[in-house]
Amino acid sequence: MTSTELPRHLRKPLRDLLDAGGRVARDGSDVLIDGPTGLADAVRAHAGQLAQYVVPAVRADEAAFVRSLLTDAGASVATITSPSEARRVVTEICASNPDVVGLDFETEVLPAYRQPITIKFTKGGSLAARQPRDGAAGAALDPYRSKVRLVQAWAGGEHCFVFDMRMVAWADIAPLFDMPLAIFNAVFEVKRLIHEAHIEPTGRVYDVMTAVWLTNGCRPSLAEAGRINYGFDIPKALGASDWSAEALTPEQLDYAALDAVLCRLLWDTQQNEVFDDIDKQCQEVADAAIPAVARMELHGMPVDVAAHRVQIAHWHTELEAAQNALRTASPLRDLRKAAALQAHLYDVLDAETLSTWPRTNSGLLTTRRQQMAINNHLPALAELLRVRALQKLINSFGDSLIDAINPVTERLHTSFLIAGARTGRFAAREKNLQQMPKRRQAGFRKIFAAPEGQLVMALDYSQIELRAVAELISDWIGTDSILRRSFAAGLDVHTATAKSMMGKNRLEDVTDDERQLAKPCNFGLIYRMGNTTFYHYLRADFVSDITFEKACELRARFFACYPDMARWQNEYARHTREQGYTQTVAGRRWRWEWRAQNPEDVDEDEPFYDDTISGFNGAYAVNHPVQGSSAEVMQIALTRLDRALRGERAQIIATVHDEAVLLVPDDPASVERIGAIAQQEMIAAFLEVFPAAPTLNLVEPKVGPTWGDLQSLQKWLQNSGTAGGTPGATSEL
């Protein structure tokens, strides 16, 4: 994608205007030009021509093409602008009992939030390829600052209906949402329905976007999906067009309708050509979570902006000191720059260390924290790590976090993508709430504070993937695995591993932090970490003075404790190599062909040539079913929590892979009741995936004033009984 050249006679005055601080914006189909009078007038002289570039529009041939696609699909566009007509056609659609209705919405920014969208140009006066989608332009995607203008629905009949929601009320078309629906990125539409129309779809909702991901291992846009599946070359210019115009153009209406048509076509292809029964089952689990996720996104995460500001100020102060220390330690080179740091390493490393120092993919010396921590006796490295850590916090969790807060709700509305990961885990974006600092920056999550009268409740599965692998091993060997027996006995395997690694005598001597550090050991070893990497991890983070021999011994001892796991790893991995894929309990597959290499690009003498070209990988083979089945547990858990808590004043506000975060009323009776329900649902979810699993200590509710300040529900109830208020609340002041 490159920037679009404007005609020469436009470029010059435009550049002058922009240099003088002027700006060009679009407001609907109008072009606004401001800046110093003379310069602005020079551009205004060409306003008509400029509009052709900056106002989204389709060319005549593209419009004709969209029309022809609709014709080929057998759908003519019928725009509905009256309530009575809307009721009539919706009744008709429902009476025809369609197998599915393709559905799509176009949204318009609410008048109160409508503002001109500034056009971005390059310094040379060309139109920038990437126009900003945040700020004013992003308002159209925000359910709190925009509303649905068009509802497009195609049930496979001769008309694709386009309802103009300025003239039609939600009540007029409500029965539509009792039909099975096929939607691309369904959470977006369902959010609108819940928030704006107070309607929740009662029929099956199919998300045709995540379905592509499930079977093709790629995640295209709707237009790309149309191209991949049917060779359609859909113009995308109108996606960002002005849906708030009084009268929409026929091209806009066609374009809008086409998306609904595409949704139904994709659904048909997926259900009838691509999916087998297992794919359908997987998709059903993921789709069931759509309403829960829609509500979760609408709720959003509350942020204590004042507390956050204090946190940032602290970081800046510390950074200042850390930078001074670094400058003292390395007066000549700025080690924050990779090249300078690498030069420094060449100076201070002995030949032996240098030759074994890990390299980046492009052959340079790595500068990653783990490697430098192992060598932090060398000059300036410890100082550098401190600077880097603070810089990271400031850059990733500083002002940018505040910028992401919604101006209407004053909360953080992260997007959660159901099965956004290959394994089926959620992905999160637009301030990824799943990566907020925790262990390394104790207390940061206190900025996520419940509003007055409410509390944060969090439920995180205990040792979830260890419990999952315990079940998979048991199924494979046909008898209770060692891990399953451990969990039935109430043991904590992370603690046990920490004890072993630290050479401690008693479990009680293992600290919380040591337990945290043992997690990567357990999961690393389960997912086929080698001796060297294991040794490096231990040295950098855990047991800094350990020898390689001792690390090898610890690793061997781990497998000696769990011989059935070693057997499962080898046998199951070999099995998936033959099978061509590895899969979760519900049947989500990771196909080796998705990472296969072209034989022509691989040297035949290369070791493990066969695996390289087939795409097989033993670590993926064992990780995918464990991580992925655990993700299915969480999908089910959210679905169940959302249903079970419907009668309560509780809101799900986030999920972090094996954790659900809620807001609940701040009174002991509610907390106790909601905690019990939530715990019960999460246990039930785990059992849906792993029916034979022990449930002792599986998940415990935690409560507190903030996400960073939680204690077990039991303790909280005791304290609230005596103190009569929220424990910890006073310490916040």
Add this chain to the structure above:
DNA sequence: CATGAGCGCGCC
């Protein structure tokens, strides 16, 4: 100068 790959790093 705008763009994208590479890298590193936050979390689970």
Add this chain to the structure above:
DNA sequence: AAAGGGCGCGCTCATG
């Protein structure tokens, strides 16, 4: 370092 896996995001630096 033939192997822990899964993400998203911010910065830098080479590329055109």
